[in-house]
Amino acid sequence: DARVTQTPRHKVTEMGQEVTMRCQPILGHNTVFWYRQTMMQGLELLAYFRNRAPLDDSGMPKDRFSAEMPDATLATLKIQPSEPRDSAVYFCASGFLGGAETQYFGPGTRLLVL
Amino acid sequence: GQNIDQPTEMTATEGAIVQINCTYQTSGFNGLFWYQQHAGEAPTFLSYNVLDGLEEKGRFSSFLSRSKGYSYLLLKELQMKDSASYLCAVRGANSGGYQKVTFGTGTKLQVIP
DSSP states (O other), X not given: OOOOEEEXXXXXXXXXXXXXXXXEOOTTOOEEEEEEEETTTEEEEEEEEETTEXXXXXXXXXXXXXXXXXXXXXXXXXXXXXXXXXXXXXXXXXXXXXXXXXXXXXXXXXEEEO | OEEEEOOSEEEEETTSOEEEEEEEEESSOOOEEEEEEOTTSOOEEEEXXXXXXXXXXXXXXXXXXTTTTEEEEEEOSOOGGGXXXXXEEEEEXXXXXXXXXXXXXXXXXXXEO
């Protein structure tokens, strides 16, 4: 049963600390998405990768957020320095370009910045 | 850009039928998705429509009218486990090399006995 995995599942940190979230997309998928979800804003797209290349990171605060795909099995999202307003659930999703490109979501990382 | 509207909350009775509407305005259209999200969990794919008409999948059906910028998700024979948020998402025109998917804020459905 192929699925997207994310680590850590929960993270509590103090303001100013670096946070790294990791995602393993479904094997064979060639698109990866990072989303942030809050009660107020819903699902916001932060970054989109196709074949490991970033195509869209317009939703990401560039001064503190960075997203990379060092290889086809790993995507990372970093926040440095973290701020309380970054507290949210961060979802990674993967898909296969061609047809609908249905997105399959990981379980999410619940981040709390104190 | 894209704008997606769906009701914030709905309540329905176990065993009944409920229709969740979604309207959208988009600069281009390449498909509409419905996702289900239980509290504290990740969204899961329910349906995809790219042509007008009704797509049926078990107790769930999804309808699309491209000319009206309108879709609905129909849930039949409601069960308590159907209590969740239902997210409408629209795939837009090519921009920056890909067709961006924008999610609505979701409709929280509560099924009551």
